[in-house]
Amino acid sequence: xxxxxxxxxxxxxxxxxxxxxxxxxxxxxxxxxxxxxxxxxxxxxxxxxxxxxxxxxxxxxxxxxxxxxxxxxxxxxxxxxxxxxxxxxxxxxxxxxxxxxxxxxxxxxxxxxxxxxxxxxxxxxxxxxxxxxxxxxxxxxxxxxxxxxxxxxxxxxxxxxxxxxxxxxxxxxxxxxxxxxxxxxxxxxxxxxxxxxxxxxxxxxxxxxxxxxxxxxxxxxxxxxxxxxxxxxxxxxxxxxxxxxxxxxxxxxxxxxxxxxxxxxxxxxxxxxxxxxxxxxxxxxxxxxxxxxxxxxxxxxxxxxxxxxxxxxxxxxxxxxxxxxxxxxxxxxxxxxxxxxxxxxxxxxxxxxxxxxxxxxxxxxxxxxxxxxxxxxxxxxxxxxxxxxxxxxxxxx
Amino acid sequence: xxxxxxxxxxxxxxxxxxxxxxxxxxxxxxxxxxxxxxxxxxxxxxxxxxxxxxxxxxxxxxxxxxxxxxxxxxxxxxxxxxxxxxxxxxxxxxxxxxxxxxxxxxxxxxxxxxxxxxxxxxxxxxxxxxxxxxxxxxxxxxxxxxxxxxxxxxxxxxxxxxxxxxxxxxxxxxxxxxxxxxxxxxxxxxxxxxxxxxxxxxxxxxxxxxxxxxxxxxxxxxxxxxxxxxxxxxxxxxxxxxxxxxxxxxxxxxxxxxxxxxxxxxxxxxxxxxxxxxxxxxxxxxxxxxxxxxxxxxxxxxxxxxxxxxxxxxxxxxxxxxxxxxxxxxxxxxxxxxxxxxxxxxxxxxxxxxxxxxxxxxxxxxxxxxxxxxxxxxxxxxxxxxxxxxxxxxxxx
Numbered sequence: 001x002x003x004x005x006x007x008x009x010x011x012x013x014x015x016x017x018x019x020x021x022x023x024x025x026x027x028x029x030x031x032x033x034x035x036x037x038x039x040x041x042x043x044x045x046x047x048x049x050x051x052x053x054x055x056x057x058x059x060x061x062x063x064x065x066x067x068x069x070x071x072x073x074x075x076x077x078x079x080x081x082x083x084x085x086x087x088x089x090x091x092x093x094x095x096x097x098x099x100x101x102x103x104x105x106x107x108x109x110x111x112x113x114x115x116x117x118x119x120x121x122x123x124x125x126x127x128x129x130x131x132x133x134x135x136x137x138x139x140x141x142x143x144x145x146x147x148x149x150x151x152x153x154x155x156x157x158x159x160x161x162x163x164x165x166x167x168x169x170x171x172x173x174x175x176x177x178x179x180x181x182x183x184x185x186x187x188x189x190x191x192x193x194x195x196x197x198x199x200x201x202x203x204x205x206x207x208x209x210x211x212x213x214x215x216x217x218x219x220x221x222x223x224x225x226x227x228x229x230x231x232x233x234x235x236x237x238x239x240x241x242x243x244x245x246x247x248x249x250x251x252x253x254x255x256x257x258x259x260x261x262x263x264x265x266x267x268x269x270x271x272x273x274x275x276x277x278x279x280x281x282x283x284x285x286x287x288x289x290x291x292x293x294x295x296x297x298x299x300x301x302x303x304x305x306x307x308x309x310x311x312x313x314x315x316x317x318x319x320x321x322x323x324x325x326x327x328x329x330x331x332x333x334x335x336x337x338x339x340x341x342x343x344x345x346x347x348x349x350x351x352x353x354x355x356x357x358x359x360x361x362x363x364x365x366x367x368x369x370x371x372x373x374x375x376x377x378x379x380x381x382x383x384x385x386x387x388x389x390x391x392x393x394x395x396x397x
Numbered sequence: 398x399x400x401x402x403x404x405x406x407x408x409x410x411x412x413x414x415x416x417x418x419x420x421x422x423x424x425x426x427x428x429x430x431x432x433x434x435x436x437x438x439x440x441x442x443x444x445x446x447x448x449x450x451x452x453x454x455x456x457x458x459x460x461x462x463x464x465x466x467x468x469x470x471x472x473x474x475x476x477x478x479x480x481x482x483x484x485x486x487x488x489x490x491x492x493x494x495x496x497x498x499x500x501x502x503x504x505x506x507x508x509x510x511x512x513x514x515x516x517x518x519x520x521x522x523x524x525x526x527x528x529x530x531x532x533x534x535x536x537x538x539x540x541x542x543x544x545x546x547x548x549x550x551x552x553x554x555x556x557x558x559x560x561x562x563x564x565x566x567x568x569x570x571x572x573x574x575x576x577x578x579x580x581x582x583x584x585x586x587x588x589x590x591x592x593x594x595x596x597x598x599x600x601x602x603x604x605x606x607x608x609x610x611x612x613x614x615x616x617x618x619x620x621x622x623x624x625x626x627x628x629x630x631x632x633x634x635x636x637x638x639x640x641x642x643x644x645x646x647x648x649x650x651x652x653x654x655x656x657x658x659x660x661x662x663x664x665x666x667x668x669x670x671x672x673x674x675x676x677x678x679x680x681x682x683x684x685x686x687x688x689x690x691x692x693x694x695x696x697x698x699x700x701x702x703x704x705x706x707x708x709x710x711x712x713x714x715x716x717x718x719x720x721x722x723x724x725x726x727x728x729x730x731x732x733x734x735x736x737x738x739x740x741x742x743x744x745x746x747x748x749x750x751x752x753x754x755x756x757x758x759x760x761x762x763x764x765x766x767x768x769x770x771x772x773x774x775x776x777x778x779x780x781x782x783x784x785x786x787x788x789x790x791x792x793x794x
Contacts, residue, residue: 060457066440066442107674248465279537284649
């Protein structure tokens with residue numbers, strides 16, 4: 001057996017999301033695509049805005065020397081300047097291109113940031129429910145992910161966060177709009193968190209970074225606003241990608257933006273820039289970097305997802321499912337009838353419905369549905385959802 | 398100071414290649430682009446074949462559902478099948494799509510492979526001169542890179558390789574056509590290496606992998622053939638990218654292909670596939686995966702580089718520089734006049750010529766010139782090369 005011992009863990013303990021995705025692929029092969037209702041993966045199904053397609057074609061037709069060549073690992077100056085300007089308008093502080101690094105998606109940016117700041121034994125705090133791969137990103141560099149409970153409405157439990165912070169805490173991650181719960185943390189909560197982090201940083205004599213992972217910022221509904229992070233807390237970094245806002249997750253284009261007054265801000269960007277070589281992917285794809293400048297902040301229309309949310313939410317509520325209506329993202333996070341998420345997800349699977357157990361987000365007792373699918377997939381799945389809840393609740397009586 | 402201690406090493410001990418690239422950027426700003434002769438980075442300057450540009454435009458215009466969506470982390474089935482078929486014709490053994498994983502460039506593939514096979518303390522053997530980032534790829538997963546001397550003509554020194562292999566040796570890397578020397582290992586040498594690895598694997602009761610990193614396979618001159626690896630040794634993996642053959646290094650598209658009879662072949666591809674999530678970049682860019690199928694094996698014309706090689710080599714030889722004419726790649730690896738490569742590279746820098754010291758490839762006493770530049774840059778740099786060698790040799794007398 002030549003394979004490394006640690007990789008068995010990687011292989012068999014991997015994300016339940018991907019596991020369901022692969023299970024879905026298998027079932028579609030067996031039963032036919034139209035007979036499987038796959039709500040497992042957050043894989044945007046709506047096409048990118050026309051501006052994106054036109055931008056790529058325009059760039060491909062242009063005569064640009066070294067169009068697809070290596071650039072500085074942190075990305076094209078023009079692209080970083082575009083992101084810096086865009087964030088300056090949004091975040092209420094002034095950013096320069098030197099505060100930005102373009103990356104192969106948000107996941108790569110998180111890895112690079114943790115590589116830059118974590119010493120072995122440092123911890124990173126995150127509120128549940130959380131994207132499970134954060135744990136791997138932190139452990140890759142000898143860190144420990146500490147998950148803390150949230151309020152009943154999935155909002156941050158600041159007391160629980162405070163209790164979990166100690167002298168080895170390097171950072172706190174927030175993810176709003178939240179995957180999987182769909183909640184947005186309001187400005188008052190960000191303000192309170194910032195004040196807590198300032199106080200703990202002073203007490204512990206260690207600057208605690210706030211890492212805001214926000215790929216869903218532009219997928220919000222009903223006029224909800226996602227408050228700026230950088231103007232709320234100096235020692236902060238925003239990490240994002242165009243995967244969701246442009247419907248291009250397969251293209252791997254994202255970035256990290258560090259507050260210019262964050263501790264070691266310049267050094268961190270330098271280290272992240274160097275580390276892209278060691279991690280092997282070197283730079284964010286050149287063509288996508290050029291394209292996002294052309295696209296100039298345009299996004300898909302979140303109303304499309306809002307309609308899907310309403311269709312799905314209304315139908316499920318009628319059947320007796322219990323959940324908080326998401327303010328953003330394209331996920332519903334629902335109480336598992338009967339209480340056992342792993343079991344209920346299996347019952348759904350009998351109806352050829354694929355969902356992700358809340359255990360995959362450190363929150364057993366719930367399950368996640370991704371509604372970036374055709375409306376008719378939602379409609380056609382409803383009878384299965386009815387059977388599943390009826391079966392579970394009658395059994396439970 | 399919030400930054401992680403280990404990253405200081407990453408920051409200041411990083412590749413001399415990138416250091417020169419950044420130094421070049423600074424000098425170009427100071428003296429003007431046309432006054433700096435940058436031979437530091439292997440950054441293809443010739444445009445991609447028209448077939449590539451047309452393929453991307455065609456794909457962008459087509460109506461493909463989920464065109465830019467996530468796919469299975471290992472890449473599209475069509476793309477992997479294309480690579481498998483292509484290699485089946487080239488390598489003399491039959492590959493299936495299950496033996497292929499598409500990656501964000503060859504560097505990512507090497508990282509993923511080492512993550513899959515290395516246990517802490519394992520070592521990986523490579524012949525000098527070698528691409529310096531191999532060390533980081535191996536150390537990322539607790540391994541140790543052992544560099545061994547080569548023959549005077551840069552060919553493999555099989556005795557040195559044999560002496561360096563022990564029970565903790567997980568793999569041997571070869572890189573042919575070689576960066577930086579430009580030599581190609583002939584079939585006889587691959588055969589002898591395979592036989593050595595088989596014997597050592599038996600003796601040590603451990604299957605030693607042969608990792609063939611070959612992004613320059615299609616940039617060879619004068620009818621030289623790069624022998625197939627997979628038909629020479631079962632326990633082998635080929636890693637490559639389209640960066641050089643299509644002149645698209647900024648787009649990050651490469652792959653790993655494992656011999657179907659290699660130990661744990663399927664498990665390794667599975668682990669690599671899962672690991673892409675943990676490393677954060679998730680999958681090779683979707684559009685590039687689609688494009689390479691359309692491009693169907695077409696490459697840039699190596700004759701363009703052959704002309705540059707001849708122009709550069711003839712001029713430098715006339716000035717008294719000593720080197721072996723490269724059979725492939727776009728590098729010249731030259732004995733440093735005076736013997737001190739760091740010093741000679743500084744002398745070249747006084748002439749606004751950027752080169753990489755051989756120390757950057759674990760081979761002091763040499764320096765590397767990358768000739769993927771306009772012919773006029775080569776011509777205009779020659780007086781500087783004359784001054785540098787004259788100055789060095791007259792000083793030395």
